[in-house]
Amino acid sequence: MSQGAAHHVRRADIVDWQTYSDDRDSMRSTTMELKKPRRIHLGEHLTFLFENHDTIRYQIQEITRAEQITRESSIELEVETYNAMLGGRGQLGCALLIEIQDEAERRPLLEAWVGLQECLYAELADGSRIRAEFDPAQVGRGRLSAVQYLRFTLPEGPVRLGSDFPVLELAVDLDGGQRAALAADLAATLG
Numbered sequence: 001m002s003q004g005a006a007h008h009v010r011r012a013d014i015v016d017w018q019t020y021s022d023d024r025d026s027m028r029s030t031t032m033e034l035k036k037p038r039r040i041h042l043g044e045h046l047t048f049l050f051e052n053h054d055t056i057r058y059q060i061q062e063i064t065r066a067e068q069i070t071r072e073s074s075i076e077l078e079v080e081t082y083n084a085m086l087g088g089r090g091q092l093g094c095a096l097l098i099e100i101q102d103e104a105e106r107r108p109l110l111e112a113w114v115g116l117q118e119c120l121y122a123e124l125a126d127g128s129r130i131r132a133e134f135d136p137a138q139v140g141r142g143r144l145s146a147v148q149y150l151r152f153t154l155p156e157g158p159v160r161l162g163s164d165f166p167v168l169e170l171a172v173d174l175d176g177g178q179r180a181a182l183a184a185d186l187a188a189t190l191g
Contacts, residue, residue: 130153160174
């Protein structure tokens with residue numbers, strides 16, 4: 001993956017944490033609006049959070065502010081780490097949050113749902129399904145992590161997201177705003 005890709009955050013995009021703090025409220029407001037169509041709920045427990053240049057830039061600025069990072073090598077490491085979430089050319093990156101509020105249910109479900117990450121897909125307008133790519137290290141000893149980092153390598157923006165995991169067969173049609181946001185993010189990976 002080329003760090004120079006148009007959709008990746010460059011070190012020059014990141015300001016020092018004190019300067020960022022001066023404009024934080026404005027950037028937060030703008031970023032929260034960008035995140036709305038990129039937050040896609042699938043059933044009761046699954047939420048896809050798709051990322052793009054601006055949402056990742058915001059996250060890097062937030063972490064450098066929270067940890068008051070000033071060392072150049074540490075800032076560059078944050079940029080590299082967060083850029084990895086975006087994926088490469090023709091890829092949409094996202095975090096999948098497995099949200100189980102009841103603590104008594106959480107562990108048993110995360111154990112029962114091992115393999116879920118292999119059953120997630122983005123569906124194109126022609127009905128073809130593209131499977132999510134994931135890091136096998138995110139699956140622990142007999143249970144899933146409640147946060148999964150996924151990528152979808154797509155020729156065009158998806159129209160539906162789904163799961164064909166036997167006990168979680170779900171699908172959600174993307175609305176116009178979601179389709180437009182993901183198509184624009186995908187186009188940015190090609191630019």
